[in-house]
Amino acid sequence: MRTALADERILMKHGAGGRAMRRLIEDVMMAGLGDGLKPGDIGLRAMDDGAAIRVGDKWLVMTTDSHVVHPIFFPGGDIGRLAVSGTVNDLSMMGATEVLGLTCAVVLEEGFSRDNLIRVQMSMRDTALEAGAPIVTGDTKVMGRGELDGIILNTTGVAITDHIVTDAGLQPGDMLIVTGTIGDHGFAVMTARHNLALEGHLVSDVAPLNGMVRSVLMVAGRDVVAMKDPTRGGVSSAVHEMAAKARVTIVLDEPSIPVSDEARAASELLGIDPLNVANEGKAVIGVRPWAAKAVLAALHAHPLGQRAAIVGQCVDGGASVVLDTGVGRRLLVEPEGEPLPRIC
Amino acid sequence: MRTALADERILMKHGAGGRAMRRLIEDVMMAGLGDGLKPGDIGLRAMDDGAAIRVGDKWLVMTTDSHVVHPIFFPGGDIGRLAVSGTVNDLSMMGATEVLGLTCAVVLEEGFSRDNLIRVQMSMRDTALEAGAPIVTGDTKVMGRGELDGIILNTTGVAITDHIVTDAGLQPGDMLIVTGTIGDHGFAVMTARHNLALEGHLVSDVAPLNGMVRSVLMVAGRDVVAMKDPTRGGVSSAVHEMAAKARVTIVLDEPSIPVSDEARAASELLGIDPLNVANEGKAVIGVRPWAAKAVLAALHAHPLGQRAAIVGQCVDGGASVVLDTGVGRRLLVEPEGEPLPRIC
Numbered sequence: 001m002r003t004a005l006a007d008e009r010i011l012m013k014h015g016a017g018g019r020a021m022r023r024l025i026e027d028v029m030m031a032g033l034g035d036g037l038k039p040g041d042i043g044l045r046a047m048d049d050g051a052a053i054r055v056g057d058k059w060l061v062m063t064t065d066s067h068v069v070h071p072i073f074f075p076g077g078d079i080g081r082l083a084v085s086g087t088v089n090d091l092s093m094m095g096a097t098e099v100l101g102l103t104c105a106v107v108l109e110e111g112f113s114r115d116n117l118i119r120v121q122m123s124m125r126d127t128a129l130e131a132g133a134p135i136v137t138g139d140t141k142v143m144g145r146g147e148l149d150g151i152i153l154n155t156t157g158v159a160i161t162d163h164i165v166t167d168a169g170l171q172p173g174d175m176l177i178v179t180g181t182i183g184d185h186g187f188a189v190m191t192a193r194h195n196l197a198l199e200g201h202l203v204s205d206v207a208p209l210n211g212m213v214r215s216v217l218m219v220a221g222r223d224v225v226a227m228k229d230p231t232r233g234g235v236s237s238a239v240h241e242m243a244a245k246a247r248v249t250i251v252l253d254e255p256s257i258p259v260s261d262e263a264r265a266a267s268e269l270l271g272i273d274p275l276n277v278a279n280e281g282k283a284v285i286g287v288r289p290w291a292a293k294a295v296l297a298a299l300h301a302h303p304l305g306q307r308a309a310i311v312g313q314c315v316d317g318g319a320s321v322v323l324d325t326g327v328g329r330r331l332l333v334e335p336e337g338e339p340l341p342r343i344c
Numbered sequence: 345m346r347t348a349l350a351d352e353r354i355l356m357k358h359g360a361g362g363r364a365m366r367r368l369i370e371d372v373m374m375a376g377l378g379d380g381l382k383p384g385d386i387g388l389r390a391m392d393d394g395a396a397i398r399v400g401d402k403w404l405v406m407t408t409d410s411h412v413v414h415p416i417f418f419p420g421g422d423i424g425r426l427a428v429s430g431t432v433n434d435l436s437m438m439g440a441t442e443v444l445g446l447t448c449a450v451v452l453e454e455g456f457s458r459d460n461l462i463r464v465q466m467s468m469r470d471t472a473l474e475a476g477a478p479i480v481t482g483d484t485k486v487m488g489r490g491e492l493d494g495i496i497l498n499t500t501g502v503a504i505t506d507h508i509v510t511d512a513g514l515q516p517g518d519m520l521i522v523t524g525t526i527g528d529h530g531f532a533v534m535t536a537r538h539n540l541a542l543e544g545h546l547v548s549d550v551a552p553l554n555g556m557v558r559s560v561l562m563v564a565g566r567d568v569v570a571m572k573d574p575t576r577g578g579v580s581s582a583v584h585e586m587a588a589k590a591r592v593t594i595v596l597d598e599p600s601i602p603v604s605d606e607a608r609a610a611s612e613l614l615g616i617d618p619l620n621v622a623n624e625g626k627a628v629i630g631v632r633p634w635a636a637k638a639v640l641a642a643l644h645a646h647p648l649g650q651r652a653a654i655v656g657q658c659v660d661g662g663a664s665v666v667l668d669t670g671v672g673r674r675l676l677v678e679p680e681g682e683p684l685p686r687i688c
Contacts, residue, residue, distance in 0.1 A: 008457070008458055008459070009454075009455050009456065009457060009458060010452045010453070010454060010455060010456040010457075010458060010461065010486055011454060011486070012454050012486050012488065013486075014452070014484065014486050015452065015484055015485045015486025015487075016486075021484060024484065025482070025484060028458065028461055028462055028465055029448075029450070029465060029482055029484065031462070031465060031466075037445075037478050037480065041480075043478065043480045043481070044479065044480060044481060044482060050481050051445055051447075051480035051481035053444055053445055053480065055444070055504065056400075060404075060444060060445075060502070062445050062447055062480055062481055062500075062502060063447070063481055064447035064448070064449045064481060064482065064483050064498065064500055065449065065483045066449040066450075066451050066483055066485050066496070066498055067485075068451060068485050068487050100397055100399070100404060101381075101395060101397055101404075101406050103395075103406055103407070103408035103500050104373075104408070105408045105409065105410040105498050105500075106373070106410075107410050107412060107496055108354045108358070108359065109354070110353075110354060110355060110356050111353050111354060112353065112354040113352070113353060113354075114352050114353060114354060114372065115352070117354065117372055118372055121372055121373060134381050134387065135388065136381065136385075136387045136388060136395035136397065136406055137387065137388060137394050137395035137406055137407055137408060138369070138373055138388060138408065139408050139409045139410055140358065140359055140365060140368065140369060140373065141359045141410050141411075141412050141686075142354055142355070142356050142357075142358050142359025142360070142685065143359075143412050143493065143685070143686060144356065144493075144685060144686075146490075146493075147492070147493040147686075148491070148492055148493065148496075149487065149488075149490075149491040149492065152410075152451055152492075152496060154408065154410060154449050154498035154500070156406075156408055156447050156449075156498070156500035158404065158406060158502055160399065341486065341487070341488060342485075342487065342488075342491075
């Protein structure tokens with residue numbers, strides 16, 4: 001079923017980070033958007049985490065994200081920290097860890113609490129400081145009561161780098177590393193939204209990753225061949241996209257994929273696979289096999305990479321993802337999208 | 345009355361481009377946002393149309409805007425054209441007319457018409473082509489039915505330039521030029537929203553101004569000392585901000601300010617001064633007195649500047665705006681903000 005034929009109206013799944021969203025973007029968002037970029041530049045058509053434009057002998061990297069997370073305050077973070085981290089992370093996934101500037105555009109519902117707005121702004125400031133990413137300009141709009149549910153933030157970021165890492169660079173033999181436990185953000189927001197009582201303390205992993213990525217690039221340089229942050233649609237969506245773009249098969253070793261006890265409990269309670277759940281402080285990193293150990297060591301030495309693990313390897317074959325469960329292998333189906341709306 | 349003391353909730357006027365909004369930005373948005381910029385860079389604190397960051401011997405200019413206009417299709421334009429033009433114009437007002445890249449982030453309400461989304465995207469494409477400004481990356485989010493009224497667009501733009509024009513460069517003696525008739529955008533949206541029947545054909549002026557600004561900078565170079573696009577809050581807000589930043593008094597010659605017959609009729613019907621009404625294809629340009637004629641000629645030679653006029657001059661004195669009505673002079677009071685919400 002093609003979206004182009006079947007859908008006359010926008011559905012929630014069109015924003016869920018999976019196949020439905022990708023089809024909408026391909027069919028509508030990019031239709032006729034002649035990039036106007038020079039050959040070699042990376043624009044909309046690459047559907048990467050951002051765009052990369054040649055400026056002299058450097059790359060200017062740009063990325064944008066709107067944030068509609070609900071609730072706006074959740075265990076481990078809030079919409080402000082999410083916005084800054086999300087944008088810094090998209091830049092980092094392109095190999096651009098030195099952020100020149102972030103923009104912050106706020107749309108508010110009439111009647112929104114001024115105190116909550118201050119909390120969000122303070123959180124943006126703190127996260128921007130943590131990432132060394134200056135917020136340089138902004139915009140404020142207000143919509144009437146009932147015209148918007150609370151607040152939307154848009155953050156757009158710009159960075160300059162010598163070398164671009166895409167999400168399409170995998171080759172057979174390359175190893176896949178996940179930088180820590182998966183699913184924490186999505187499950188934390190779900191439990192906050194639905195007031196689920198769980199054992200332990202489930203918190204979002206939301207964090208700016210540019211420092212961690214910098215240390216990875218420092219030890220492995222161009223042996224880092226692909227990066228992606230597994231946000232909406234989780235690790236499953238991310239690896240499916242990486243496999244499809246590079247036309248390799250990714251074999252994931254399920255027992256090696258780190259999942260916290262709390263996320264595991266939430267996963268079982270809700271019947272949702274952590275592989276499909278959003279992360280906001282994790283990266284999937286593809287590296288040449290000989291560099292895997294050094295990258296893993298660099299990650300383990302970083303506060304945000306303590307539980308990093310090698311979780312898979314690329315093999316020849318046609319753009320698919322195979323899950324090795326330890327007792328057998330099965331094809332991992334790409335999720336239609338993130339199971340929960342407004343996760344980021 | 346200070347916003348900081350009196351307001352516990354966000355009000356419509358906080359998004360209306362005038363004094364109330366400026367106070368909110370100063371008190372909340374910028375509170376503690378330590379820019380992290382280098383001395384000389386232009387960041388949030390300048391409250392200009394965008395930010396300017398030194399990169400080598402050039403300036404990287406960044407600007408962001410969210411667009412919430414209602415209705416999304418109006419005479420002369422739509423939200424897509426508005427978004428691209430608004431961002432291109434903010435860059436142009438900083439003197440940066442060669443756009444490296446625009447981002448486009450879309451937030452949609454579940455149930456939004458796919459056909460309307462296509463119309464908006466096509467309009468963005470056309471306007472981006474007109475401006476020679478490539479749309480390089482994007483983002484799509486969907487909110488539930490009733491959580492958002494239709495669609496919000498965010499466009500962020502980046503440009504590189506050798507020379508920055510701020511909105512703060514006026515000196516006594518400088519001339520002020522408006523590049524055409526004022527109020528057309530705001531009145532067009534108002535009449536569309538309220539189905540007002542008016543004589544003639546009132547259309548928004550929404551257009552990307554970078555080509556026109558380029559031709560102005562070509563003839564006058566550094567004699568162009570200040571630019572601002574009079575969007576929310578209209579020409580009145582713009583000149584008040586320019587006067588305040590430069591600590592000059594601006595004397596506006598009311599009879600010289602171009603107003604179309606249609607906007608005049610709307611103004612009289614609605615009892616709203618065109619000076620307070622939003623424009624989306626006009627600039628207020630401050631020039632050294634000896635350059636005024638050449639700038640005016642360059643504007644008249646451009647399709648978007650046919651009705652440009654010299655409308656005022658700066659004199660010594662304390663940051664105010666005086667309106668010379670032809671029969672007398674009075675202090676022009678800064679509007680609290682745009683009279684109509686969701687004008688852009």
